[in-house]
Each structure stands twice: as C-alpha cells, then as structure tokens.
Amino acid sequence: MSYIALSDKDKKEMLERIGVASIEELYGCLPDELKLGRRLRVPEAKSEPELERSFDALAARNTYPRFLSFLGAGVYRHFIPATVDYLSARSEFVTPYTPYQPEVSQGTLQIIFEYQTLVCQLTGMDISNASLYDGAMAAAEGVLMAQRLNSRNKVLVARSLHPQYRETIKTYTRNLGLVIEEVGFGDCGGLKSAELEAKLGPDVCGIIVQSPNFFGVVEDVAKVVDIAHRHQALAIVAVAEAVSLGILESPGRFGADIVCGEAQSFGLAPGFGGPFLGFMACKKEHLRQLPGRLTGQTKDVDGRRGFVLTLSTREQHIRREKATSNICTNQAWCALRATIFLETLGHDGLREMAVQNLQKAAYAAETLAKVKGVRLKFSGRFFNEFVLELPKNAQAVLDALKAKGLLGGLALERYYPELRQDVLLNVTEAHPKDDIDKLAVALREVLR
C-alpha cells in the first residue's frame, strides 16, 4: 500500500465538499488557548541530493562499524542470510503491524502462524503469541501473566536477569501492588537456589530467571522450575540470546510455565534503539492469560486451509479493561525476518551457528584468561558471553581498548556496583579467530 500525501488541490476539493473555506475554519471550534499559534518547527523540504547528504552525515555519526566489537549484553551481532533482506523487503510484507482486517491478509497471517510454530519448537512450549515489542516487555508481560494466573502478590526476580528487563518489570508493575524481590547470584554466576528456596512462600506468584543469564551463564533451569513448582509458584524463563536455543535444552522440556525473551539475534542487525523482537510462549493450560495476538489455522467453507486471528476475547478491543494486556498488535515485520532467518538456516543450520558461538566464546575466554591479572569471574558454564575480572577498574581498561579501535565489552559496575573490575564480553560466529587474538594482544598491552 503506497502513501501519497494530499495535494493542495485535494485539500481544496475536500474542504469545498464539506462546505468549509479553509483548514483554519475547519478547526475554528477549538479554543484559542489550545492552539499553538505558530508553525511547527519542522525543517524545510529538501531536494533528493540534499536529503542524501543529510542522511549520510547522520549515518556517519554511527561509529560502531569502525570498531571491532565484543559488546553483547542483550543485543547480538550474528550472520544474516541474504534471503532475509531480500524477502522481507518485498512491499507486500513491509508493515510493522498486524492487519486490522486480518483475514484478507492470508500471507501475513501464514507468516505469523509459521513464526508461532517456530517459537513453540524452539522453546518447547505449546502456544506462542504473534510476538511483542522486545524481550524486556515480554519479561514484564510474563510477570503480569503469572500474577493473573495465581493471584499472589509477590514475584521473585533473579538478579542475574538483564538489568533493563528488571527495570521494565518494575515500570509495568509499579501501580499494581506487586512486590518485587530479587534473588542473588553465587560464585558460579547462577541463581542462588538456597536463597530462592528461602524466599519462596504462599505469597509468591512466580520466579523469573534468565538462561543463559545476563553474565552468559547457563542456569540450572530444571532445578529452578522444580523449586518453584513445589511452592505452587510459576516458573518464567527469559531468553535474551535466542541463538542459545539452537543447542541448549528447551525451557519447556524443563517444565517452564512461561517462556519469554528477545529474538533480535534472528535476522535483526544490532541497531541503536532497535528494532527488537519480543517472543512469548506458554503451556496450553495457561492460554487464556497469554497476552497479545494469536494466529490460528482453520478451514474455509470449501475445506481449504486458511488462517485467522483467534481467541481475541483475551484482547482489549473485546475485553476492554479486563484484557490480558494493552498490546493490540505485534512486531510483524521483525517476526517475518526471524521466520525467514530460521527457515533459511533450518534445524541443523541454527545448531551449527550455536555450536560456533559456544566454541568461539570458549576459545576467547581461555585465551583472554591467560592475560596476566585477568581471570574468569564465574565458574558456571556459559554460552556466548562471559565475565572477566580485570586487575583494575574495568571502564579505564575499556577506554584504553577503545583508543585502539576495540569495544572490549560492557563494564558491569553501572548495573552491579560491586563488580567494579568486571567486564561482560560477547563472542559470536561473526568473530573470526583473528579478532579474538587481536583483543588478547590489545588487552595485554593495555594492562602492561
């Protein structure tokens, strides 16, 4: 669908038709004190060459491509097959929205149905929604869902859950009277299960844990689920690095009740501010409390396969203030890219990608921990991220690396004040061995 702005002639005709002389007269009923009284401060129109120059200048402010980056922490750089850009740029697909008259857009609904199927296969869950805005939102919706399901008023949040996810959970629940309590991490980098056990009680609706967690450490999800269930609390598992699902056991197989997370790794480049792709899935018995849109497969009057938006009675346009969420859409275009990405790679391709991440991160951790004064902070098994403890303040070391053209990771002090000398690094299949060796050399020089 193309967008063509109204011409002056169109406007004049429209005004004439309704019998109004001017736009000012049309809005004449508005009280003067509500009117702006000046023109909007919008830059003047540009010619095409001017426009290109101004966008080039804007793009040049992005310095990321000039650095060799080991930043991760919720946003990951992965290979994107050419099919993803090619197919997702087709004009039929270029919309971020679920269609308002959904059943006329069978292609869009089929893509969403395939996306939901893939999310269920990867998470080991029964039902996936049509996607949410990002992983942080998905985590917050997971907490709200748990609270609706068992009407208890406290939620336990692993401190090893992404700090921005925790922040979003706080924002979403601020006016709901929900008490949030954090559960710390131990020397292995994973959740302290004894602390979890001690904090669980009849007032706890659920526990949210991330795996691999913010430090890259793979949590003992089976144990967390077991402890939660023994207290009739729900186990919510967040996944911020979706590629890990290519090799780790699915949260559903461990008995998770709700799985939520971020699928930016599936075909979306790391961008400043996004776009991201939240996913959310649950057990069938919790279906009525799942927020967001759902696409279902059905048959038309002639018995042909078709797709519909289904179970809409959970949603705001029907259920009003009792709806499961105020989301009335999904992240359709990003979900499309994730679908093409996964269907291009296939089961074996995603597994291969995950294996490469695992091996390269293991090599990087081993190589970097050999640098004098540097050690691996946590003893737990990790996927493609790990924490290094440096012999001095982490940010100072990162600044020195940046001067050498390297983004050496994220200083953790900003989110964990006690981790002053610790840095979080991410290594994916997009890092050749040479890049890792380059970082080791630079780190050795900086720490000399």
Add this chain to the structure above:
Amino acid sequence: MYPSHSRYTKDHEWVEPKGDIAVVGITDYAQNHLGDVVYIDLPAIGKVLDIHATIGSIESVKAVSEIFSPVSGEVVEVNSHLNNAPEVINQDPHGKGWICKLKMKNKADLDVLMTAGDYEKYLEGLEG
C-alpha cells in the same frame, strides 16, 4: 417455563437452594443471547464471595461476560466437566450446565431474588 425451585437475578443467573448449599448457573435466556459457549473460567474451590462478586467469566465466540454471585458464600464445588464441554451450558443451562456450588453465608440473600414467575415477567419487559 423456568424451574420454580430456583431464584433468579437481573443479570440472568439462577440459584437453586439445597439446604445450606446454593447451586448456581446461568439462565436459558442468558445462554441463548451469548450464543455458542466456548470457554468458562471457573472459580477456585474455597473462594469466598460477596453478593454480586465475580464468580468467573463465560466466553462465547465473540463476547465475554462475567458471572456474578447471586448470594454470599464459599465455593465448595465447581462443575469441572464444563472445562472440556462448555457447550453443555447451551444444551442444559438449568441442569447439567450448573457452574458452581456455594455454601451460603446468609440464606436471607435469597429473599431479594426473583421467583420464576417474576423472572419471566422481567424477561417480557426486556423483550418489549
């Protein structure tokens, strides 16, 4: 003809007293206006309800309605058969389609409710 041993609310619930126990459901008029029932959200056993508190919700193909408690009391039994066969509410709303049983806190709650005759007159008013 609505069963004479039950009492009725303006929200189209029926309640049949059996000693201290009140059996609750929705009326034939209600099921007819909802259309095909596809899901019912039943209350938890042990839940204590005031008069007019929300018992649960009932969902048809395109609408959701709340079910309100006609009397005060504690939920002692739910018709869990409806989880797998919600259409029973359409087929037999005053019999097999019962929703839950409450242990009544105050039997006088029943006195303000309509008799079958009152309810039928009430429905005539709605249709008119």
